[in-house]
Amino acid sequence: MQIISISSLKGGVGKTSVTLGLASAAQARGIPTLVVDMDPHADATTGLGVRQDVGTEDVGTLLSHPRRVSLAEHVVPSGWPDTRPGGTAEADAGTGGVGSAPRALDVARGSSRTSLFERPTTRPRELRRLSQLLESVTRYALVLVDCPPALNGVTRMAWAASTDVLLVAEPSLFSVAGTERTLRALDLFRREYAQGVRSTGVVANRVRPASTEHQFRLGEMDRMYGDRLLPVAIPEQGNWQQIQGAAWPVHAWPGETAARSAALFDELLAAVHRPLKDRRSQRRH
Template sequence: MTKKIAISIPKGGMGKTTTAVNLAAGFAIAEKRTLLIDFDPAGACALSLGFDEENMHGDIFQVFSFSKFIDSVVHKTELPYLDFIPCQINTYDLEERINRLSRNIYLFSNILDQQALTEYDYIIIDCPPYMKGLTTVALAAADSVLIPLRAGQFSVAALKKMFNQIEWVKSTINSELKIEGILLNMYEPRTKAWSLTIESLSKHFKEYLFESVIPKSIAISEAEFYGKPSILFDMKSKGAIAYLNLTAEILNKNANPNIYRLSDAHQSNLRR
């Protein structure tokens, strides 16, 4: 059965796209058939995978507007188990049009239920950094939400908004929506900003924190310039290893949903 994970938080700069690309690559390396769908009009997933306008043949907008079938806009990547659907919304008019189409909240859910997508083990959806429109459509279709988070008071405020939106979606659209976890991103241990952030998270969101954390890493940023997931750019880098750990954690969590718990050792590390 296909597991659909939305990567979302209503704030820019949290690392949503980087997380979506590297988690999808991690699943692919684990030989899980994976489809990455870019829902962000910025279209950064394509750049992170080495695509440009010349080597793309359709996008999610064309599926939404019924001008193409979804299987015709699937792009193969250099990873045999990873496919990709880009988002090529490069004008204001197109963005406004897809926002109007997104008022049909169940449209994307129906698209993902098509037979052509049942072959995938995981579908990763990279959401835009706002709560309305495409994000709501993605949450209506998703099984769970993964929330990347940087240090800072504004980040925690955005996290609270995200939880409010999830509760609204659960109560009105998708009662089965779960929280996959909160991912500490661009993590710098022993810094005051992170200490304060973790202190705040521990009061209200402790049970949702992943054991895996993604460190601040130059290699991750460099990989994006070369159009590669960090896992392919430098598998020995701290960032790549962290994303592989996250992949393994999610795979284990979904294999053993009733016994998976956040480890006491990890909580001790967070308090340091």
Template sequence: MVLGLASAALARGVPTLVVDIDPQADATLGLDITAEITTNVATVMGASRRNAQKVNVVPSGWASSGGTLDVLPGSHDMAALDRPTGSERTLARLSHAIHQLEGYQLVLIDCPPSLGTITRSGLAASQRALVVSEPALFSVTAADRALHAIDEVRRNIAPTLQPLGVVVNRYRERSPEHRYRLQELSDMFGPLVLGPSIRERSALQQAQGASQPIHRWPGAPAQELAHAFDAHLARVLRANTRGRRPAPAEGGPVRAEASPA
């Protein structure tokens, strides 16, 4: 989901930073980084405030022909930082790091599917939280847990955090099971279930395998996916306009956290 939103933001000319806190670091791989990485998210989040690291971002290869799309790269070392709980100081480290960075209208934080310290840190640094669910039984129950976790973080750490909604990923319209689970999600969460669903298309895997944005991938299926991500990006940007925190004159970033349930 984060790669699709980043592709839409680049196509729209929105200066964007992607923060990859998933220990798998798939977003970092997909964003075609060729520059030397001197700082990754593990070194930033693993340091105490006294020994805080300077945050250095790198450009995505997607922006080589124009636009701003930068990355705070992920690292497999993040797995060692993921615990069931974390202190408020620990959970605030990512937010402090992001506040060092300027010049972005949108900050996208790619989280792991677990709800430990890493994901809660991403939530604490966010203004809006987007839950990504597949149309399957276990994913539906995980989406419910994710929304409860968002509410917990909002009440205890980040009072301005709000759920943006739930997006269904890898959806097949012809599958009775997928249609049933989509209806189940709609019955459970009502207007929090956001359309359009992201259809399962091989074009998405092909674009990601080639480290290319979906907006540049040829073919009608890729265009369909690009339009879906455009719609979700527009919703993210509208949400920032309605619920903006006090910010500098230029308006401050949207921090949208993607949490695949």
């Protein structure tokens, strides 16, 4: 099972949008995927069409006693329509309708309770909380963890449980500099507490191709991050707020702009999601 933490230590760069885009691409490919919403704002939960009154415990509550609960018993299906070939036209709360494939996208919903773990910590007992929760989920090939935009205990838990970390940055001065500092912090944390992290990468998001400033910053990111900078850049999309507000996957949204974004998220998923045998034999920085 590949566990990818999507992180940023600067808010407003589209971290949750990238999480949702990757979830949409994974669903379209039929990859059994779980989204774990660790951000206290729970925007990924909302964007995936999951209500807070579904009768299961949220991640923040489960983290309080990870050894005594089963995360697998508290995941819920996303509210998205099924975009797989042959999938159902509407989201199914079970294993799919007659003639449909088993559902491929589930959610461990977020809530403000996760903020109880935001205090900085390097205590092994605290860092293992998410790892212990994920031990009970085995049906997924991919887990996407949407982290809060801060280097706190919640983000550290996510990194400690992950096989890969994806940092989201926009091509602006403060974001580029902040991401470089985050990479240094991640490398230090990885050596001490998260040896299971096999790869770290950066994706440029909210890129305006016509902007001279953005093109300059993209060149700067290439020089600073080297081969950690993924070859896929996600452009700024005017109707992204509309797509998220409708709690809809980008792969199902009509229009050429959405189709181009969906294709880019397909490329991004291909860049970060690798079969287990490849992850064992291939290491990056």
